[in-house]
Amino acid sequence: MKKEDVVTPGTVNRFIDLNLTGNYEFQSILDMVTDICSKSIAFITLIDDSRNYVKIAKGIHPDQIVKESDFYRNAIKSSVIMIVSDVCNDERISSNSLVTGELDVGFFALAPLITQGGEIIGALCLLDQKVGKLTPQQLQMFGILSRQMMYLMEIQSITEQLKEQLQRAESQNKSLQEIAFIQSHEIRHPLTIIMALVNLGSNGQMRLDKKWFEMLSDAAFTLDGRIKAIVNETINEKDLKLARFNRMVQEIEDYAILMLDQEGNIENWNRGAQIVKGYHEEEIVGRNFSIFYSSKDIQEGKPQKLIQEAKALGKATDEGWRVKKDGSTFWANVVITAIHDKDDNVIGFTKVTKDLGRHHVCDSYRSFP
Incomplete structure (x- = not known):
């Protein structure tokens, strides 16, 4: 079985939070697919482990679509388009709420949304109250528009991640400036003590006894702790994630x-x-x-x-x-x-x-x- 022959709900997480409602590009694709295929309803659904998320719809309110994901996961068996010309004659969909509910759907089509990595995360769905078919030209355009929808979603996902990266970098730079301002004082304090003790000892103004060495050791230990704290605050988990993200984008x-x-x-x-x-x-x-x-x-x-x-x-x-x-x-x-x-x-x-x-x-x- 190829990677693209199964629904992979884990991959969908980076797309679920995308806001597609009101987005002109996504809405225009739904308009095009309903116009070209002469059908009344179209929507995008993304599937995770427990439910499906209707991201954008035309001709139907998202609340009218069942939220459980089993039906869509079972319907998406591979990377090919699914066409059901008369849903009453197909046992997999005849009992679904889309058919038995107030919509009274007669025609159903589904084009899987496949990422560049070959993972299926959901589908572009096409419905109509009347039974019907798609011509070869309509079928071809249905597939093309589903791929265009997936492409735009990946573009938006990448763009959102880049924005987040830049905002994090800007916030981090500001934080580092604040840290540098605070820590410069915390470093100067023990360093000043060390320099003063050394200066007093070198000028013969203080007897180099055990107490003097303890004071010098304490100041050096404090300075060492301050430096380690700065290093830990500078190279933290967020920095590592940012570095990994930069590498991902580059590759x-x-x-x-x-x-x-x-x-x-x-x-x-x-x-x-x-x-x-x-x-x-x-x-x-x-x-x-x-x-x-x-x-x-x-x-x-x-x-x-x-x-x-x-x-x-x-x-x-x-x-x-x-x-x-x-x-x-x-x-x-x-x-x-x-x-x-x-x-x-x-x-x-x-x-x-x-x-x-x-x-x-x-x-x-x-x-x-």
């Missing part, structure tokens, strides 16, 4: 993740960016991200417009052709997110790029009458 290969300054100049560059765009870090850091755009886009000011949109709205999204180091082009999905300081001033941006051509569409599915 991601499926997404190009960049840090930009206020003008769009590149400050950081991960392994995925090197794979997608072709530049090594030392070749690209310090250059403006407009280097990835065509001459036509640059003339029309597209990079600057995206930066201004992210600055004004908090985020800017775009799809289009981008240019690699060797001059070749690729079709990319881009999300630029503004980074704010504690006073809500924009101090830079995160930029996450996905090469949509690196993963091919798979149209396999299973259908039930």
Whole structure:
């Protein structure tokens, strides 16, 4: 059994807290899937060990959907799309509250949400009161839109983690400054005692007896304790987690993740960016991200417009052709997110790029009458 052939509720935890309600990109996908497939209801559900979480819905209130996860976990048996044209003829769903309740569902379809690691965390569900089918074209678009939904969720998850990382780093820097101010006094005090004792002894102003050595030893012991305390406060568990997170971001290969300054100049560059765009870090850091755009886009000011949109709205999204180091082009999905300081001033941006051509569409599915 392949990794993607089972639902993996443990992985879903990093997506459960994402706020999808009211998000234009996610809502537009639900609008598209219902319009293209000519069905009335669509929703996203994520599955953990005990229940399913309806993150966003169209044509139905989330409270109308059963919260127990067994049905959805049993329905998602592999990475292929599930189609039930007439739910009354399928014993797995005929007794579900979606069918027996006030919705009186006749048609049901489910497209698994699969992470880049091949783990199934939930599904894009499509319902209608009438029995029906999907044409081959509708089926293909249903699968494409489910993958686009998963891609956007991963982008948002990464963006949230980057924001948290930056906020933690800013808070940590402030804490370290406060610690340095406090600890500088605590270090100076025993150090001053040591220096004074040494000075008195060297000038012959104090007899070097046992009491003198005890005072000197106590002061040295106190100084040693202060230094150890500072080290422990500086290198703590949060720092280790932050270091591990930085390493994780650097090693991601499926997404190009960049840090930009206020003008769009590149400050950081991960392994995925090197794979997608072709530049090594030392070749690209310090250059403006407009280097990835065509001459036509640059003339029309597209990079600057995206930066201004992210600055004004908090985020800017775009799809289009981008240019690699060797001059070749690729079709990319881009999300630029503004980074704010504690006073809500924009101090830079995160930029996450996905090469949509690196993963091919798979149209396999299973259908039930």
